Amino acid sequence: MRSNVLITGHTRGLGEALANLYKSTHNIIGVSTSEIDFLTFSKTPKFYLNNIYDYVIINARSKKHQWADLMNINCVNQVRFALDIKNNINKALVFITSRAGNFTRTYRGFKGPDGSRMFPGTNQIDYSMSKAALTYAAVCISRHVSYPVIAIDPGNFANQSNPERDTKPVDIAIPIKKLLDKSDLKKYSGRLVRYTGEFLVW
Numbered sequence: 001m002r003s004n005v006l007i008t009g010h011t012r013g014l015g016e017a018l019a020n021l022y023k024s025t026h027n028i029i030g031v032s033t034s035e036i037d038f039l040t041f042s043k044t045p046k047f048y049l050n051n052i053y054d055y056v057i058i059n060a061r062s063k064k065h066q067w068a069d070l071m072n073i074n075c076v077n078q079v080r081f082a083l084d085i086k087n088n089i090n091k092a093l094v095f096i097t098s099r100a101g102n103f104t105r106t107y108r109g110f111k112g113p114d115g116s117r118m119f120p121g122t123n124q125i126d127y128s129m130s131k132a133a134l135t136y137a138a139v140c141i142s143r144h145v146s147y148p149v150i151a152i153d154p155g156n157f158a159n160q161s162n163p164e165r166d167t168k169p170v171d172i173a174i175p176i177k178k179l180l181d182k183s184d185l186k187k188y189s190g191r192l193v194r195y196t197g198e199f200l201v202w
């Protein structure tokens with residue numbers, strides 16, 4: 001029987017690209033709004049508790065919400081869901097987070113197109129907070145399970161709001177799958193990792 005890969009946010013973007021890569025070898029269990037709405041999530045349905053997963057990839061995020069709703073969708077309720085199924089995972093639990101929630105990058109700033117030092121704006125502070133908290137959850141859970149738990153920064157790629165970007169979701173999904181296939185995956189556990197496998201300062 002084929003093993004399962006559970007992916008939240010599988011209907012488009014990176015989640016869909018990952019589902020397409022895994023579907024030849026695994027049974028895909030996709031979770032997007034029509035399966036579980038992480039805005040109104042209260043209890044993990046039995047179906048998800050009764051399955052065993054090779055990989056669980058927490059990837060869903062909203063662009064339609066702000067503040068508490070955004071925090072609930074991107075972080076709180078997906079972490080609650082992951083905790084509910086954490087004993088059903090064999091190979092790895094992955095949180096797709098973002099550089100937007102990276103403390104060091106936010107504090108030190110980053111090099112802008114003209115070489116000057118730039119700092120992230122405060123207009124998306126709710127999104128950044130949700131991703132910083134998601135990275136925290138990855139580190140915390142990694143200390144309580146036997147398989148690797150990894151926070152992955154996927155970089156920037158094309159999506160519905162930025163379709164013109166040259167990097168497409170599949171260009172990120174392929175290296176993520178390669179990373180998850182590594183025999184020494186354990187060394188990435190509890191770490192924030194770029195999709196290419198480079199360790200990032202949190």
Ligand SMILES: NC(=O)c1ccc[n+]([C@@H]2O[C@H](COP(=O)([O-])OP(=O)(O)OC[C@H]3O[C@@H](n4cnc5c(N)ncnc54)[C@H](OP(=O)(O)O)[C@@H]3O)[C@@H](O)[C@H]2O)c1
Binds near residue numbers: 062
């Ligand atoms: N794109 C980038 O440049 C970029 C940069 C940094 C980090 N990331 C991270 O990478 C991941 C994937 O990004 P993406 O651009 O591929 O995302 P996306 O295209 O916006 O897709 C988001 C997914 O989340 C699902 N979703 C939204 N609200 C939901 C809810 N309330 N309950 C359940 N599912 C919900 C959507 O499905 P439905 O709407 O069908 O429910 C969709 O499948 C995200 O975690 C994002 O934060 C992306």
